Amino acid sequence: MHIPDGFLSPPIFASGWLLSLGVLGLALRKTRQILQDKTIPLMGVMAAFIFAAQMLNFPVLGGTSGHLLGGVLAAAMLGPFAGCVVLSLVLIVQCLIFQDGGLTALGANIFNMAIVGSAFSYYFYVILKKIIPVKNPLPALFIASWFSVVAAAGCCAVELALSGASLLRIVLPAMLLVHIFIGIGEGIITVLALGFILRVRPDLIYKK
Amino acid sequence: MIMDKRGILIGLCLALTLAVFSFLACEAPDGLERVAQDKNFIGRAATLIKAPLRDYLFPGISNGKIAASLAGALGVITVFLLTTGLLKILRRR
Numbered sequence: 001m002h003i004p005d006g007f008l009s010p011p012i013f014a015s016g017w018l019l020s021l022g023v024l025g026l027a028l029r030k031t032r033q034i035l036q037d038k039t040i041p042l043m044g045v046m047a048a049f050i051f052a053a054q055m056l057n058f059p060v061l062g063g064t065s066g067h068l069l070g071g072v073l074a075a076a077m078l079g080p081f082a083g084c085v086v087l088s089l090v091l092i093v094q095c096l097i098f099q100d101g102g103l104t105a106l107g108a109n110i111f112n113m114a115i116v117g118s119a120f121s122y123y124f125y126v127i128l129k130k131i132i133p134v135k136n137p138l139p140a141l142f143i144a145s146w147f148s149v150v151a152a153a154g155c156c157a158v159e160l161a162l163s164g165a166s167l168l169r170i171v172l173p174a175m176l177l178v179h180i181f182i183g184i185g186e187g188i189i190t191v192l193a194l195g196f197i198l199r200v201r202p203d204l205i206y207k208k
Numbered sequence: 209m210i211m212d213k214r215g216i217l218i219g220l221c222l223a224l225t226l227a228v229f230s231f232l233a234c235e236a237p238d239g240l241e242r243v244a245q246d247k248n249f250i251g252r253a254a255t256l257i258k259a260p261l262r263d264y265l266f267p268g269i270s271n272g273k274i275a276a277s278l279a280g281a282l283g284v285i286t287v288f289l290l291t292t293g294l295l296k297i298l299r300r301r
Binding site for chain 1: 215216219220222223224226227229230232233234235236237238239240242243244246247248249252253254255256257258259260261262263264279280283284285286287288289290291292294295296298299301
């Protein structure tokens with residue numbers, strides 16, 4: 001879901017930059033408060049893992065692929081602010097070194113995938129954990145990570161429509177439909193990964 | 209959140225393994241690309257910068273699988289070093 005250069009109009013990508021820089025500044029300040037020497041390598045490994053996992057596209061529907069975004073996975077492991085920072089750093093490297101996502105669109109991509117797809121969706125996960133009457137956090141994790149992909153796709157569609165790339169009534173249903181399926185993959189991978197860590201190293205997982 | 213050297217090494221090796229096998233990834237267009245093709249706005253895509261490892265391929269290597277593996281591994285190391293380096297600076301300030 002990395003938006004390339006050219007898709008977004010200047011007012012929209014400028015707004016994306018402004019919003020993202022503001023939230024990212026806040027996230028960096030909050031991350032700094034919880035930063036210990038031992039959390040730094042964990043964040044580094046998490047960023048490296050998400051970068052690698054994002055390369056592994058899996059097939060969905062006919063002739064389309066999707067890959068892990070990892071926003072809810074990172075936030076469940078590291079907390080919403082550190083999760084947002086990790087996702088942003090992955091997006092910055094993908095843009096500057098791998099030409100995945102445009103330079104002008106980087107702000108919007110950070111907004112969609114690091115802010116909405118990680119920090120915001122983390123709070124949805126917290127609410128779901130309270131609503132779902134089981135002790136195991138994995139059902140809430142599955143739904144929240146599925147939601148994170150659909151929500152990021154919805155934001156992307158709105159930005160495209162506001163940029164005049166397509167009409168909202170055309171691009172929004174199309175983006176939501178394909179990402180409803182990609183989100184299932186996101187949910188499965190997130191549950192497998194966090195379920196594994198819960199079993200072997202539950203001490204590594206963020207506790208509020 | 210305490211992570212020992214062994215944990216870091218295991219995590220990094222796992223990420224490197226995934227990256228090295230990235231040539232197995234499905235090559236079909238992703239969700240956004242597909243929608244952009246179907247809804248006829250893929251033509252708006254433009255190239256502003258020429259990134260060194262475009263399309264997750266290491267340049268100058270004719271074997272696509274090796275080029276993808278190398279680019280992926282280099283990316284994993286870059287992301288790890290950038291994240292830990294930046295956070296160390298942030299912590300010192």
